[in-house]
Amino acid sequence: MPETLVFYLLSGIAIVASALVIGQRNPMYSVLLIIASFGALAGLYIQLDAPFVAVAQIIIYAGAIMVLFLFVVMLLNAPQEDAADWDRTHPLRRPAIARFGSLLALLLVVQLAWALIRAGGLDAPVAAGAGGAEIGSVRALGRVLFTEYVFAFEATSVLILVAMVGAVVLARREGES
Amino acid sequence: MIPLGHYLFVSAVLFAIGTAGVFMRRNLITILLSIEIMLNAVNLTFVAFGRQLGTVDGQIIVFFVMTVAAAEAAVGLAIVIALFRHRESLNPDAFTSLKW
Amino acid sequence: MDLRLLVQLGIIGFTFFMLINASALLVYAERKVMGFMQQRYGPYRVGPHGLLQPLADILKLLMKEELTPKGADRWLFTLAPILAVTAAFAAFATVPFGAETTLFGLLDEPVKLGVSDINVGVLVVFAITSMGVYGIVLAGWSSNSKYSLLGGLRSAAQMISYELSYATALSAVILLAGSLSLRETVDAQAGYWFGFIPRWYVFLQPVGFIIYMIAAVAETNRAPFDFPEAEQELVAGYNTEYSSVRFALFPQAEYINMTTAAAVATDLYLGGWHGPFLPPEYGWIWFLLKVGAILFAYIWVRWTVPRYRYDQLMQFGWKWLFPASVINLIVTAALVLYLNA
C-alpha cells in the first residue's frame, strides 16, 4: 500500500528529524533539521486532504519563520552550546535535570499512548469522514475563516501588529532613534 | 487507509520530543525551536481530527496557531537578540537574575 | 506501461532538459546583450558567433579543483548549492507552458503541457521559491568567511522583505482569476476585449505587474538588487569560497529562477500560451516568446540600472513597494467584490 508507506516514511522523517533537532549542539543544524521535519509534516497534511495547510506550512514555517531563525543564528554568529560548562552552584541546574527532563518526556509519550489506547474508536480510517475535496478546497476554508472565525482573524491581525512593534522595540539598540 | 490513532501517536511523540528539547538544550534558539515542534505536533492533531470529522475548523485553527507561532518567533527572537547583546550568551541559565 | 504515462514522463524530462539549456543559453545571451549594450561583440571565438561559449564555460568549471575552505562546515558547504538548484528546478514543477494537446493526434486523450497541475499551483511556486533562500544563506554561513556570511545575511533579509510584495502582488491576480491554479488562470485570459485587446491581466494589473517584476528581480538577487554578491563590497558574496561544480550550481540556480519567474509572469499576467495568429496547438511558441521577452528585459535592466545602496533597498521594499502592493490588492478586491455583486 503506497499510501501507508508514504505515511510511515513521512512520520519517520518528522520524528527522526525532530529528535535530531534537539540532539544537536549546533543551532544551525537544528534549524535545518526542523525544516526537514516541517516538510514531512506538510506531506502528512497533504495526505490528510489539507493541501492549503501544507503549502501554508511551507510558506510560513519554512519560508518565513525558519529563515528568521536562521537569520538570527547567523546574525549572532551563535556559538555552539558548550558541553562542559555546567553551572554547579545550584541543585536544579545539574545535568541531572536534563536527563530527568527526557525521562519525563518519555513518560509523557507513554501516558499519551496509554490515553490513546484507552480512548478507543481510533482505529477508524482517518478519511472515513466527508469527502476530502470539500474540506481541502481553499474556497471552503476561506468561507469559514471569514465568517465564523472573522473575529479571531481580526484579533490575529492585531496580535501580529503588536508582535511586530514589540519585536522592533525589543531588538533595537538602546540610544537608537 | 491510515487510522486516526496513528496520526495522534505521531503527534504525541513529536510533542514529547519538543518538551524534552526544552529541558535538554541550553541554547535559547534551540529551545524556541523545541516549542515550534510542540506547536506543530498540536497542528497535526488538529488537522487529523478535522479530517476525521469532515470539517475545516481543524485547519482554521492551524492557521491561527501558525500566526501565533510567527508572532512568538518574532518577539522571542527579538528578546534573544537583546539578551545576547547583554550577556554574549544564549544559555538560559545565564539569565537567572530574575529571582528572589 | 501505457503511452500516456510515457508522454507525461517525456514532458518532465523535456522540461528538465530545457531548464538546463535555458541557463546555458541565458549565460550566452547575457554576455551577448551586454556586449551589444557596451558597443562590443561579446563572445565570438567559440563556435559561430560564440554560440558554443557556454559549453566551454561549463567544461572549464567542471575541470577546476573542488576547494573547501578551512573551517568550513563541510556538509552544509556541499548541501547549499544542491539545495539552491533543487529549489530552482522544483519551483518550475507546477508551471504550465502550453495548452492541452494530443501531440498531433498521437494520443486519444489530450495531455496537459506542464510537469504537474495541482489546484494550489501558485502557492506551490511561491512556497518553493521561498525555499530557495536557504541555499544562499547556508552557502554564506558554511563558508566560514565574512564576505560570504554578509552576503548570506543580506540575501536572507532581502528575500524575506521582497517576498511579501511578491506574494501580495500575486494575490491580486488570484482574486481576478478566482483560482489558485496556474492553468485556470491562464485559461481565464483567453479571448479579447473589443475584439482586439487580449484579455491579459497585465492590462488589469499594471501596478501589480510592475511590482511583481521588481520583486522578482530582488528575489533572484539580480542587479540592481544584487547585494548578496555585490563584487565591489563583498568580493563575490555568498559564493566567494566556491569553485568548480559547486560554484557552477549557483548561477545555474539563478538563471533557472529567472526563467521560472518569467514563466510565472507570463502565465499570470501575459496570458500564457494564448495569442493571436497561432492555433492553440502551437501556443507554446507564444509562451516561449513571452518568456524570452521578459528575460531580455531582465538582462536589459541588469546592464542599464546601477546598484542601489543596501538601506535604500530595504527602505524601498518596505516603505514603497509593500504599501503599493497592499493598496493594489485592496483596490482589486474592492473592484472584484463590486463588479461580481
Next chain:
Amino acid sequence: MLALIPLFPLLGFLVNASFGRRLSKNLSGSLASAVMVASFVVSVMAVVDLAGLPAGERAIEQTVYTWIASGDFVLDLTFRVDPLAAVMILIVSGIGALIHIYSTAYMHEESDREYARYFSYLNLFAAFMLVLVLGANFLVLFVGWEGVGLCSYLLIGFWFRKKSASDAGKKAFVVNRIGDYAFVLGVLLLFVRFGSLDFQRLAGLVSAMPAEEGVFGVISIATLLLFIGATGKSAQIPLYVWLPDAMEGPTPVSALIHAATMVTAGVYMIGRNAVLFSHAPETMMVVAVIGALTALMAATIGLVQNDIKRVLAYSTVSQLGLMFLAMGVGAFGAGIFHLYTHAFFKALLFLGSGAVIHALHGEQDIRHMGGLKRYLPTTYWTFLIGSLAIAGVPFLSGFFSKDEILYETFHEGHTLLWLMAAVTSLLTATYMFRLVFLTFHGERRHDGAGHLHDAPPAMAIVLVILAVGSALAGYVGIPHALGGHHQLAAWLAPSFQPPGSAEGIEAAAEAPAVELTLMAVSSAIAIGGILLASFIWLRRRELADALSRRFAAIYTLLLNKYFVDEIYDAAVVHPIQHGSERALWRGFDVAVVDGAVNGAGTIVAEGSGLLRRLQTGSVRAYAGSMFIGVIVILGYYLWR
C-alpha cells in the same frame, strides 16, 4: 429630610477638617455656625410636620439604607422623629447653634488651624448627637453614643499640650468605655431575647408582657446594663468622676457637651425606652435611688468648690441626678421637661462663666473674683437669671420642671427620695448664689490690671437669648394645678407609651391642693437657700471661714469630693495598672503574644528562605516544574 439634620453638621465637619487650615477664622467659624443653623431650621420644619400629624401617630421615619442584612436579621440605618426626639433635636440643634455662635467669639484667640479643628470637632459632635437622638434602633443610637464619646474626648483634650487636659480627656473616654461596655451587653441581651433592636418593635414586644418581678428577669438585667451605660454617659454614681475633670476643655464645650446635650443622652435613652424600663420596677427603683443619691452628693460637693466651672459641673451632675430620679419614679415627662429647661439655664450659666473667664483672661477661681457686677453688666444679669432659674425661684423655667419632679416623687410615694431632692434643691440654691455673690458682688479681689471688658456682641447676644429662654422655657409646661395645660407632657406622652396605645392621657388632675402645697414648699426652699447664701457669703464673710474651720473634717471631705477619685485610684486603677504591667505586659504580651507574632514571622522567614531555593530564576526549572505538574495531572486522570 431627617437625614439632612445630622448631615449638615457632618458636612461642616468634613469641610473644616479637610480644608480648615486654609480657611480664615471667620470663614470656618461662620461655616460651622451656618450648618448648625441650617440643621436647626430643618429640625423645626420636621417638628412642624410632626405636629401636623394626629397625636397617636406622631412619628416620621426615614430609612437611609440597609446597613446590615444577614439572613433573617435586617438592620436599616433608620432615622425616626417622634415627640421625644423632636424635643431633643430642637435642643441639640438650637442650643448647639447658639454655642457655635458664641464660640466664634470665645475661641478667637486660637490660631487658624486650631480654630478650624475646634469647629470641626464641634460640628462632628453635633452630628453624632443628632444621630443619637434620631436613631430608630439601638445600633444607630449606639453609633451616636460612641461618636459623642469620641468628640467629648477630643474636645476635653482640645488643649492637648496641657497635661491635665489630655489626662481629663482620657479619663472621660475610659470612664465612658466602662459604661459603654455594659450598654453593649444590654443591647445584645435585648437582641438575643427579642431578636430586634428597633425601639418601637421592642416596646411593642415588651408591652405584651407583664411587668417583671425581681432583678433577674431578662428585661431587668438588660435595663440595668443600659442604665450603667447611662451612668457613664450622664455622669451618675459611680461613673460621674469624669465630668468635673471635663472642665479642662474650652468653656463652650462644657456648655454644649457637659451641660446641654451629651450628658443628657442617658436620660434620653431611658426616656426612649420608657416602656422597657416600666416593665422592670426594680431597675426603676435603682435608677431613682442612684439619681437621688447623685443629686445630693454632687450638691454637697458643689457647695465648697472654688473653681467656677467645677461648681457648675457638680451642679450639672446634681441636676442630672434629679432627672434620673424623675425617670426612676416613672415621671418620664417630668425628667425630659427638666432636661429641656436645664439645657437653657445650664448653657447660660456655663457661657456666662465663660464670659467671666474670658474677661479675666483665664482666671477660674472664684476666690480671686468678686465685684464684677459693675464691669460685666450683661454677663451679671444673664447669669443671675440663670441662677434664679436653676434655684427654682417661682415662675422661672427651673421652677416648673423641678417642682414637677418633686411633686411626682412625692406623689408616687417615695417620701425619702422627695426629702433628698428637696435638700438638693436647697443646696442648689445655696451654692449657686454662693457662686453669684462671690463672683459678682463684694469687693474686687482680682488683681489683673487693665480694662475688664464685657462679653463681645456674639457672646452677649447668645447670653441674652439663653437668658430669655431660661426665664420663659418653662411656660410650655405649666402644671394643671396652676391652671395650665402642661402641653409638653401631653406632647411627650405618646413617646412613653407602647406604640398604638395612645388614648387620651389627660393626667388625672387630682388633689391640686397637695401640688400647690409642695410648690409653696419648694419655692420657700429656693428663696431660703438664696437668703442663706446671701447671709453667709454676702453679709458675714467670716462666717464661711468659721464654718469651714468648725467642721474641718466635713469640709475637707467635701472639698476633696469624698475622696472618690482617690478611692477609685486605689481600688481600680492601681491594681489594673500593676496587673497590666506585670502579668499582661511582661507576662502575656511579651512572652505569648510577641512570641507568637515573632515566631510566626520567623517561621515564615525561614520557610521562605527554604522555598526560595526553588526560585532559581532559571526558565527551564520553572518549565520543568510545570511539566511535572502536567505529567502528574494527566497520570491521575488516566489512573482513575
